[in-house]
Amino acid sequence: MIGNQRLTTHTLPVIWVDAILLFTLCEWVFLSLKSAKAPEALSFVDVSLGLLPGFLLMVAVRLATPPDVPIEVFAFFALAGLAHALDFQRRYRQNKHK
Numbered sequence: 869m870i871g872n873q874r875l876t877t878h879t880l881p882v883i884w885v886d887a888i889l890l891f892t893l894c895e896w897v898f899l900s901l902k903s904a905k906a907p908e909a910l911s912f913v914d915v916s917l918g919l920l921p922g923f924l925l926m927v928a929v930r931l932a933t934p935p936d937v938p939i940e941v942f943a944f945f946a947l948a949g950l951a952h953a954l955d956f957q958r959r960y961r962q963n964k965h966k
Contacts, residue, residue, distance in 0.1 A: 878938070878939040879936035879937055879938055880937055880939060880942060881935065881936060882930070882933050882934070882935055882937050884937065885926065885937060885945075888926060888949075889923065889926055889930065892923050896915065899919075900915055900916070908960070908963060908964040909963070910959055918952075922952060926945070929941065
């Protein structure tokens, strides 16, 4: 934002942040169940601690946002999600080869 002018006029409803938070909770449940069944999977603690920082940051964004969220916020959410997936894949591979 520059002064009172936004850099972009493209926004999405804040409910999309809620959808990402819900997806993250579903991801936590899925990965936690997988960790209980597969010895090569990440442990419950690793999954939980891996997801918690991003989840809490998204909650902070959700609490601080107006009804419409700039599209750039979702672009950064997408980049963070990609980095997160690559990190978990790397950890899974390391754990599998132990």
